[in-house]
Amino acid sequence: MSNQDLVLLDQTDGTAGTSGTSSASGTADVSGSADCCPGLLTAPLDGDQAAELAKVFKALGDPVRLRLLSMIASRAGGEVCVCDLTPAFDLSQPTVSHHLKLLREAGLIDCERRGTWVYYWLVQEMTDRLAAILTRPTGAPAPDGAAS
Amino acid sequence: MSNQDLVLLDQTDGTAGTSGTSSASGTADVSGSADCCPGLLTAPLDGDQAAELAKVFKALGDPVRLRLLSMIASRAGGEVCVCDLTPAFDLSQPTVSHHLKLLREAGLIDCERRGTWVYYWLVQEMTDRLAAILTRPTGAPAPDGAAS
DNA sequence: ATCTTGCATCGACAGTTATCGATTCAGGCG
DNA sequence: CGCCTGAATCGATAACTGTCGATGCAAGAT
Secondary structure, three states, X not given: OOOHHHHHHHHHHHHHHHOOOOOOOOOOXXXXXXXXXXXXXXXXXXXXXXXHHHHHHHHXXXXXXXXXXXXXXXXXXXXXXXXXXXXXXXXXXXXXXXXXXXXXXXXXXXXXXXXXXXXXXXXXXXXXXXXXXXXXXXXXXXXXXXXX | OOOOHHHHHHHHHHHHHHOOOXXXXXXXXXXXXXOOOXXXXXXXXXXXXXXXXXXXXXXXXXXXXXXXXHHHHOOXXXXXXXXXXXXXXXXXXXXXXXXXXXXXXOOOEEEEEEOOEEEEEEOHHHHHHHHHXXXXXXXXXXXXXXXX
């Protein structure tokens, strides 16, 4: 049902072909392919849209993952080695790896293996999309006609 | 540490004084009070910021709650009676009530009792803030590490 | 006062998730 | 080749979450 949606995301890990991390296995999509910016604030979501979007927000719904994402994203150029991320947390290496996997499956980050190390970066399309979804369309009428 | 933060949100439920739903009891905050737009994409979050933000995203990380939120928010004027929301789902009334409670505790919606019915509305400040947090500051250099 | 309706709360249960240690895999190096 | 390092995967377990039916509470109607 959501096949063509992944194209938008797959382009980002085209370089990850050499990666052994099986990237882009189950990346989630946000908006339906048909409508570019459904809105969330403008019209009721249908079940499918809500399910896809919930996957991404769920990935963001953990402090560790938020910190990981911010650490990755704040590298404007983008790449962070896992070896830089793991020691920043009071968690085991498998746990950090697990969180990174969830972020990657949500389509928020992507990775590439380079020698011994694996580098992660932000998938900006996804955060942009989320921001758009949470942004009330400009010029939206002031909410005074509730009862219509 | 996060007392004055709630002021921004309390203003929206000033009318809820008559509400018996104990509104604004444990509403979550998003950004620290000092910095208006921490970013998430510009600088690593500290633990407290991440925890607060995660609460809100976690509330959004469920399809039912996303649909509830979109149903509430898409009423431009904003008020939706619970009696209009509950039958839209294949869930029991307590379950829907539970989801509404989580959204309210996350600071995303607020409510007021009016006679027999309870009305919910969107707290736009929160979605605005989330959008800002997910928006890369204008003029930020495009991370070419991903595309290339 | 009693009944009825709308919604929140409670307690229980099933499914999910976060976490760990142990293991495995990928690559570089002796 | 075997060894070492970095990171992902596997299994197990504790904690959390979504869901329900039953109950309680608020407010209007009879």
